[in-house]
Amino acid sequence: MTLDLHTLLAILAMAAATVLTRMSGLFLLRHVEMTEQTRTAIEAIPPAVLMAVIAPTAFATGWAETAASLVTALAARRLPMLASVAVGVATVAILRTAGL
Template identity: 50%
Template sequence: MTVDTVHLMTIAGMALVTLAMRLGGYVLVRYVTLRGRAAVAMEAMPVAVLTALIVPTALATGPAETIAAAITALAAWRLPLIVAVAIGTVCVVLLRMGFS
């Protein structure tokens, strides 16, 4: 097995940039107080990022995954997260069996 230095340096560079961004966020939070719309926007950020990650995958994979993602989202609206994940997992398994 050989080590490709270009790939190794690329991965190391991406890791350093990620670390710098995270540390920079912690440093900036100490000096900035968010109010009003900025505070509301930051509170909505985790949901927006999670949606941006999940929706393209759910829509690009197949009908079973898309339906299971919708059922999981509806379950997560009212139920604890672990229960919604369990429901989503069972749904995708059953739907995959039904669509195959």
């Protein structure tokens, strides 16, 4: 297996962008007054991102995926992100197995 220099540079650039994005968020939050309204808004970001990722699947595929997207959206209101994704994956697997 060979690794092209351009591919390696692209991987390193994406890793740097990811790290810098996360670090800048932590740095910027130090300078924000954390009121209850701000905290609520920040806590709403992960479910919103999850919905943005699964929304195209919900509307562009079959009934099993649409139902699983709805279940995932409901789970995201109460569960952590990873648990919500796991619920969605399990739901689509069960519905596909059932023939929907």
